[in-house]
Amino acid sequence: MFSSTPFVLSFALFLSVPLLFVFGPQILPPKHVSPSFPDDLDDLALFRKAVLACSSSRTSSAHSRLGTATNPKPKIAFLFLTNSDLSFAPLWEKFFRGHEHLYNIYIHADPTAKISAPGGVFQGRFITEAKMTKRASPTLISAARRLLAVALLEDPLNLYFTLVSQHCIPLHSFRFVHNFLFRKTPTSFKEAFSSPFPKYQSFIEILSEDPNLPDRYNSRGEDVMLPEVPFEQFRVGSQFFTLTRKHALMVLRDVKLWRKFKLPCLNLDSCYPEEHYFPTLLSMEDPKGCTHYTLTRVNWTDSMDGHPHMYTPEEVSAELVYRLRESNSSYPYIFARKFSPESLKPLMKIANDVIFGD
Ligand SMILES: *[C@@H]1O[C@H](CO)[C@@H](O)[C@H](O)[C@H]1NC(C)=O
Ligand SMILES: *[C@@H]1O[C@H](CO)[C@@H](O)[C@H](O)[C@H]1NC(C)=O
Numbered sequence: 004m005f006s007s008t009p010f011v012l013s014f015a016l017f018l019s020v021p022l023l024f025v026f027g028p029q030i031l032p033p034k035h036v037s038p039s040f041p042d043d044l045d046d047l048a049l050f051r052k053a054v055l056a057c058s059s060s061r062t063s064s065a066h067s068r069l070g071t072a073t074n075p076k077p078k079i080a081f082l083f084l085t086n087s088d089l090s091f092a093p094l095w096e097k098f099f100r101g102h103e104h105l106y107n108i109y110i111h112a113d114p115t116a117k118i119s120a121p122g123g124v125f126q127g128r129f130i131t132e133a134k135m136t137k138r139a140s141p142t143l144i145s146a147a148r149r150l151l152a153v154a155l156l157e158d159p160l161n162l163y164f165t166l167v168s169q170h171c172i173p174l175h176s177f178r179f180v181h182n183f184l185f186r187k188t189p190t191s192f193k194e195a196f197s198s199p200f201p202k203y204q205s206f207i208e209i210l211s212e213d214p215n216l217p218d219r220y221n222s223r224g225e226d227v228m229l230p231e232v233p234f235e236q237f238r239v240g241s242q243f244f245t246l247t248r249k250h251a252l253m254v255l256r257d258v259k260l261w262r263k264f265k266l267p268c269l270n271l272d273s274c275y276p277e278e279h280y281f282p283t284l285l286s287m288e289d290p291k292g293c294t295h296y297t298l299t300r301v302n303w304t305d306s307m308d309g310h311p312h313m314y315t316p317e318e319v320s321a322e323l324v325y326r327l328r329e330s331n332s333s334y335p336y337i338f339a340r341k342f343s344p345e346s347l348k349p350l351m352k353i354a355n356d357v358i359f360g361d
Contacts, residue, residue, distance in 0.1 A: 043265070046145055049132060050255040053152040057252055077185055079106050080161040082150035084143070085169040086113035086136055090344035092121040094172060097354050099124045102177045107161055109154050111136075111146045141265045143242070143277040151251045162203070165245040170313070170341035171299065172350060174328050176359040180337055184245070205250045206334070208240035208297040209282040209290070215239075215273060222274035223266045231263050232283060240282030241297040242275075243340070253288055260284050275309065300327045300336040313341045319349035321357040 083089065089110070099106060108128045112118040115135045120126070132149045136142040147166055154161050163184050173180070184203075213219075220228060220237045228237065246254070260283065268274030285293050302312040314323070319342075327339045342350070350358070 045132070046149065049149065049152045053155045054252065054255050057155050057248075075160055076105055077162040078104070078158060078160045079181060079184060080154035080158070080164045081106060081108050082147070082154060082164060082166045083108065083110040083112075083169070084136075084146055084150065084166060085110065085118065086116045087169055088118055088344075089121050089125065089169050090347055091169070091172055091342070091350070092123070092125055094347060094350055094354060094358075096123045096125075097351075097359065098173045098177050102181070105177070105181050107154065107158055109150050109157075111150050139268050139271040139274045139276075141267075141276045141280075144261075144264060144280045147277065147281070148254060151246070152255055155248070155251055155255070162248050163245055164248070164251045165298075165338075166243050167299075167338060168243065168340060170343075171243065171338050172340070172342050172346075172358075173337065174300070174324060174339050174358060175335070175337055176361055179361050183335070183337065203247045203249075205244065205246045205285060205293045206296055206298045207244035207246065207282060207285060207293055209286045209293060209295040210239050213239050218270070218273040219275065219279060222268050222270040223263075224269055227266060228263050231259050232287075236283065236287055237279065238282040238286045239278055240295075241299060241301065242277045243297065243299045243338070244281060245298055246285075247292070250285060250289065250292065254281065254284065257284055260287070294334065296332050296334050298334065298337040300330075300339040301341070311341055313343050314346055315343050316345045316349050319346050319353070321353050324353065324357050 089095075099108070108125060110125065110129045111133045112120075112129050113136050114133055120129060130149065130153045132153060134142070134145065134149075136146050150166070151164055154164055175183075216237065216239060217234070219239065220234050228234075260280065264276050264280045268276070286295075302314075304312055306312065328336050330336050
């Protein structure tokens with residue numbers, strides 16, 4: 004007997020072809036972007052998939068999932084970007100424990116670094132799309148974009164995306180962080196998913212004043228960034244950020260700035276692509292949607308070779324944690340870097356009473 008299912012399917016496919024022609028160019032990044040390195044093609048496919056899925060999930064899958072769940076709560080996607088073992092896994096484990104429905108973890112571990120997979124909440128959270136990362140190259144941008152794409156695709160409840168490294172530690176309890184980010188509780192999930200996403204801002208440092216900015220702008224050659232990125236619009240900021248879902252998608256949709264930022268660095272001493280790409284893109288596309296402030300405290304005093312101060316076990320104390328939380332902004336500091344792997348022991352000692360005591 005003639006079954007109707009394959010017929011309906013092929014009819015739907017047939018119908019969707021002209022729709023792709025109509026809507027494709029608006030929702031998909033163009034296909035004819037010349038890749039600067041071979042990895043680009045895999046990445047482009049992944050980003051297109053995420054953009055496409057999220058464009059339709061706003062109206063269908065996200066809502067149907069939300070519709071069936073009873074009172075679902077928004078989640079934070081924690082994106083770990085690392086090229087060495089996650090030394091602070093036990094501390095993060097303590098941070099996450101007991102909040103299973105409020106977060107997801109994604110780890111981009113450099114596959115050439117032979118990183119051991121931690122257990123517990125980190126079990127099975129390495130993303131298979133991970134590729135090699137290297138300083139002074141656009142690879143750290145690509146790694147962050149892969150994490151955003153995988154997290155966007157996996158769970159429509161991921162509404163904030165927090166990028167951290169293996170040297171980052173939390174300065175507050177999970178409850179504090181979740182309450183802080185979602186302090187303006189959406190009145191409905193429709194509101195939370197609607198674009199623009201008005202009540203939430205991304206936490207990313209965006210600075211236009213920096214003595215090194217001209218050198219960094221020209222690190223790929225003079226005037227190479229033109230016309231896409233005029234010097235007046237070139238920004239610097241922190242590599243680690245917390246983005247809204249809207250901005251995560253904006254980053255994956257971008258092809259214009261990426262075309263320039265993916266170019267190889269000629270002057271390696273003043274090329275930190277990941278510290279410029281995200282702040283420049285977001286400041287050009289949605290400056291009001293960003294706080295221009297990072298939640299991650301870094302100590303640049305006496306920095307060496309572009310590396311911030313790395314805290315040693317001897318420096319770890321309750322007072323240090325309290326000091327690192329203090330900020331001159333109306334926002335607190337929630338994370339901090341960099342900590343040496345050996346700092347884990349003294350941090351674990353003060354974890355319950357000091358770090359997660361709020
Ligand atoms: C920042 O690092 C310097 C050493 O480079 C140290 O003396 C100072 O106490 C640190 N500041 C904070 C707030 O930890
Ligand atoms: C706050 O501002 C003061 C005065 O400018 C400065 O000394 C201090 O380092 C700042 N603190 C932070 C956490 O940025």
